[in-house]
Amino acid sequence: MGDPVFAHGLTLAVWLILLVKTVAVFVIVLVSVLFMVMYERKAVARLGVRWGPNRAGPNGWLQSLADGTKLLFKEAFTPRSADRLVYKVAPYLMLVPALIAFAIVPIGGTVTVAHNTTELQLADPPWGILFMLMASGLAVYGVILAGWSSRSKYSLLGAVRASAQMISYEAVLGLTTATVVLVTGSLRTSSIVAAQHGGFLYHWNVIHTALIPFALFAVAITAEMTRPPFDLVEAEEELSGGYMIEYASVDFAWFYLSEYAALVTNSAFIVTLWFGGPDGPRITGHSIGPFWFFLKLLIILFVFVWIRATLPRLRYDQLMELGWKRLIPAALIMLMVVAGFQINREWGFVAIGAGLVLAGVLWRAIDVGRGATVVESGPDPRVAQEAEQ
Amino acid sequence: MEQYLPIVLLLALVVGFSVASAIGSRLLAPKRRTGAKEGPYESGIVPRYSPAARFPVRFYLVAMIFIIFDIEVVFLYPWAVMYRQLWTFGLAEMAAFAIVVFIAFAYLVSNGALDWGPRQRTGGRPPADLARSTAATVRRVPRPEELIERAGPEPRPLEPDGAPGGAPPRQAQPA
Numbered sequence: 001m002g003d004p005v006f007a008h009g010l011t012l013a014v015w016l017i018l019l020v021k022t023v024a025v026f027v028i029v030l031v032s033v034l035f036m037v038m039y040e041r042k043a044v045a046r047l048g049v050r051w052g053p054n055r056a057g058p059n060g061w062l063q064s065l066a067d068g069t070k071l072l073f074k075e076a077f078t079p080r081s082a083d084r085l086v087y088k089v090a091p092y093l094m095l096v097p098a099l100i101a102f103a104i105v106p107i108g109g110t111v112t113v114a115h116n117t118t119e120l121q122l123a124d125p126p127w128g129i130l131f132m133l134m135a136s137g138l139a140v141y142g143v144i145l146a147g148w149s150s151r152s153k154y155s156l157l158g159a160v161r162a163s164a165q166m167i168s169y170e171a172v173l174g175l176t177t178a179t180v181v182l183v184t185g186s187l188r189t190s191s192i193v194a195a196q197h198g199g200f201l202y203h204w205n206v207i208h209t210a211l212i213p214f215a216l217f218a219v220a221i222t223a224e225m226t227r228p229p230f231d232l233v234e235a236e237e238e239l240s241g242g243y244m245i246e247y248a249s250v251d252f253a254w255f256y257l258s259e260y261a262a263l264v265t266n267s268a269f270i271v272t273l274w275f276g277g278p279d280g281p282r283i284t285g286h287s288i289g290p291f292w293f294f295l296k297l298l299i300i301l302f303v304f305v306w307i308r309a310t311l312p313r314l315r316y317d318q319l320m321e322l323g324w325k326r327l328i329p330a331a332l333i334m335l336m337v338v339a340g341f342q343i344n345r346e347w348g349f350v351a352i353g354a355g356l357v358l359a360g361v362l363w364r365a366i367d368v369g370r371g372a373t374v375v376e377s378g379p380d381p382r383v384a385q386e387a388e389q
Numbered sequence: 390m391e392q393y394l395p396i397v398l399l400l401a402l403v404v405g406f407s408v409a410s411a412i413g414s415r416l417l418a419p420k421r422r423t424g425a426k427e428g429p430y431e432s433g434i435v436p437r438y439s440p441a442a443r444f445p446v447r448f449y450l451v452a453m454i455f456i457i458f459d460i461e462v463v464f465l466y467p468w469a470v471m472y473r474q475l476w477t478f479g480l481a482e483m484a485a486f487a488i489v490v491f492i493a494f495a496y497l498v499s500n501g502a503l504d505w506g507p508r509q510r511t512g513g514r515p516p517a518d519l520a521r522s523t524a525a526t527v528r529r530v531p532r533p534e535e536l537i538e539r540a541g542p543e544p545r546p547l548e549p550d551g552a553p554g555g556a557p558p559r560q561a562q563p564a
Contacts, residue, residue, distance in 0.1 A: 002391075003391075003392065003395075006391040006392075010394075018395055018398060019398065021395065022395060022398040022399050023402070026402050072410070072414055073418055075418050075419050075420060076414050077420075077426060080424075080427040080428060088411075092407045095403070095407060096403050099399075099406075100399050100400055103399050104396075122399060123393070123394075124392060125396070131396075150429070151429060152429035152431070153436070154430070154431065157444070163448075164447075164448045164451045164452070167452060168451060168455065170455075171455060171458035174462035175458075175462060175465070178465040179469075181466060181470060182469040182472055240430075240432060245430055249418055250410050250411065250413075254410070316505060320451070321503070321505070325498060325503065328458060328494075329494070332461075332490075332491065336483065336484055339472065339479075343476055343480060347480060351480075354484065358488070362495050365498045366498055366499075368499040369498045369500065369501045369502075369504060370504070
């Protein structure tokens with residue numbers, strides 16, 4: 001269990017391997033962010049029948065690097081009314097969890113360097129999934145502190161919206177991830193991948209847990225990252241920029257970077273949790289896990305871009321209603337159904353029946369709840385007044 | 390315990406990167422402070438009030454209701470890991486727990502705790518504040534010909550202090 005590299009204690013070779021792996025993961029995340037920004041802009045442009053950026057570098061692929069470099073040379077000022085310390089620290093509070101979360105993603109297989117076998121995965125702790133939830137949970141602090149410390153109306157509204165949205169969908173995220181833990185019986189990411197191994201597609205959790213938990217997870221993680229169509233946090237028409245409106249220079253660049261790092265990392269988690277990670281057909285007898293992993297990652301990333309180009313933004317009350325009154329109960333019921341089917345078919349159907357009863361109760365409760373906020377019935381007195389005039 | 394080590398290394402690398410970028414920006418970026426630049430951004434309008442210190446209580450409510458589910462999720466993880474040893478007992482235990490949480494949740498929903506948007510009225514018009522309706526706005530803002538009617542053919546006399554009628558130009562707020 002765990003990374004076999006530690007089998008013979010911490011020798012110099014082990015330290016070197018760890019350092020190389022650490023730097024490699026860091027570079028992978030940074031390069032994939034640079035790539036992703038361009039990939040998204042290009043794909044959205046083509047979906048909107050435009051060219052997209054095509055000036056900096058070959059076909060414009062160095063545009064995001066140019067933007068980042070430019071931002072480093074821009075003035076980093078603090079608004080007069082801002083809370084200086086919190087204002088300066090907030091971008092880094094968002095950057096750090098976004099960049100370290102990739103550490104637990106298994107890219108696939110093991111390699112042997114100088115008699116030291118190591119996994120293609122930076123860290124394989126027994127609490128891997130909790131680390132993932134921690135990283136997405138900590139992002140809320142960066143958002144709310146950035147918005148609050150700027151002392152601007154738009155940023156405060158953006159931050160309040162963002163924190164309510166992120167915690168609402170975090171519950172769904174936790175419940176659906178628990179479904180995966182349930183069918184695997186382990187929090188270790190390498191065990192989750194190993195449990196889905198063998199039998200292309202059929203053993204993957206997306207099929208194994210009957211698709212619905214995955215669908216809920218996908219919606220929840222989109223909202224958690226405040227990606228379209230859940231990007232009310234930075235709704236241009238209403239808030240012009242949301243929580244990061246007062247930021248410029250590198251501080252702004254780090255918000256942008258952490259947003260895309262979170263996108264790449266969370267897509268990697270989707271691949272790991274639901275699509276078998278590096279699992280895929282062998283080619284000429286060789287296991288090519290990393291190839292399958294990055295292919296799946298690329299497809300998931302494209303789907304996120306596709307969604308952004310296709311779906312219009314939700315209204316805030318629709319967002320909250322979807323999260324609380326649909327997704328959370330559905331995720332909870334689905335977890336119990338999966339738990340029932342883990343024992344045997346009879347318990348599974350019992351769980352489905354109980355779930356339907358609970359869904360009915362909630363249906364009624366939602367109906368009653370609509371009535372609770374109705375002020376009064378009958379014609380509006382002010383309407384009558386207006387008619388008299 | 391060694392399994393923590395790579396994460397600590399990566400954390401150190403990322404923190405180092407953050408500090409280096411902050412120092413790099415400080416060295417490379419110009420510093421030209423102006424009053425307008427340092428004011429809060431409100432689409433070019435000079436803000437007249439300090440930013441709202443209050444926001445709708447609904448957001449606090451959401452945070453509190455979230456805690457119910459977060460605690461449930463916390464209990465779910467050890468249960469999910471141990472499920473293969475608990476089987477039917479585990480299912481019954483968690484079902485009981487889930488139903489209790491679910492009933493509490495249904496009670497909250499039936500009280501309208503998670504309703505957003507304006508209050509609704511059943512009868513009469515669709516929910517809208519009449520003072521802000523389209524009809525009211527059209528009625529409040531007079532049409533051009535009405536303005537001419539009201540002003541009359543003569544040009545308006547000057548105000549006693551010599552300024553032309555209407556509100557004085559707004560002064561920029563001193564910092």
